[in-house]
Amino acid sequence: DAGVIQSPRHEVTEMGQEVTLRCKPISGHNSLFWYRQTMMRGLELLIYFNNNVPIDDSGMPEDRFSAKMPNASFSTLKIQPSEPRDSAVYFCASSALDTQYFGPGTRLTVL
Amino acid sequence: GDSVTQMEGPVTLSEEAFLTINCTYTATGYPSLFWYVQYPGEGLQLLLKATKADDKGSNKGFEATYRKETTSFHLEKGSVQVSDSAVYFCALSEMGSGNTGKLIFGQGTTLQVKP
Numbered sequence: 001d002a003g004v005i006q007s008p009r010h011e012v013t014e015m016g017q018e019v020t021l022r023c024k025p026i027s028g029h030n031s032l033f034w035y036r037q038t039m040m041r042g043l044e045l046l047i048y049f050n051n052n053v054p055i056d057d058s059g060m061p062e063d064r065f066s067a068k069m070p071n072a073s074f075s076t077l078k079i080q081p082s083e084p085r086d087s088a089v090y091f092c093a094s095s096a097l098d099t100q101y102f103g104p105g106t107r108l109t110v111l
Numbered sequence: 112g113d114s115v116t117q118m119e120g121p122v123t124l125s126e127e128a129f130l131t132i133n134c135t136y137t138a139t140g141y142p143s144l145f146w147y148v149q150y151p152g153e154g155l156q157l158l159l160k161a162t163k164a165d166d167k168g169s170n171k172g173f174e175a176t177y178r179k180e181t182t183s184f185h186l187e188k189g190s191v192q193v194s195d196s197a198v199y200f201c202a203l204s205e206m207g208s209g210n211t212g213k214l215i216f217g218q219g220t221t222l223q224v225k226p
Contacts, residue, residue, distance in 0.1 A: 031213075042218050043200070043216055055211060055213075056213075091154055091155070097212060098143045098162075098212055098214075100155075100212055102154035102155040102156070104154050
């Protein structure tokens with residue numbers, strides 16, 4: 001099993017640009033989670049999906065953030081326009097029951 | 112709502128010392144409890160879990176026992192190594208989430224082990 005796959009692993013962009021982060025969950029898992037981790041705020045749940053349907057997006061910081069899950073094997077998190085305060089490590093995780101499996105993360109730097 | 116509280120870090124120990132990281136929780140019902148570990152530059156990895164009261168989860172020399180009477184799930188290891196240096200997260204499964212796998216995480220405790 002390849003585990004949860006995230007791309008890109010590192011992203012450096014300039015303020016105002018659109019950023020798209022990608023995630024491929026573990027095959028057979030029916031829930032997918034997007035987290036953000038910073039030194040100041042720790043680990044924050046942004047949004048999660050169950051059977052490709054968004055269940056709770058209350059953690060999404062603002063309208064600049066959006067997430068989609070068009071099928072069971074792919075999800076995106078988009079930031080448009082990006083701002084320096086969005087700099088963080090973004091993790092995707094998937095689960096089949098109560099155990100989540102995390103991807104390696106995408107380190108985003110917005111200049 | 113459900114919540115998890117961990118002891119403040121960082122915890123600094125010498126190699127071969129005994130480790131305890133405290134974790135207490137507040138929850139309705141009987142959640143599953145977890146410890147995740149995050150090594151530098153990596154994502155979180157499941158370290159151990161327990162699904163019901165009095166269960167003991169164990170892995171790589173780490174142990175934690177689900178204590179319903181004290182609502183605790185403290186992480187212990189008898190002899191730490193430098194390679195155990197990492198951030199440790201306690202978590203519980205949110206009840207009533209329809210088995211979606213949503214977890215409530217504590218704030219994380221940084222462990223530094225010195226040779």
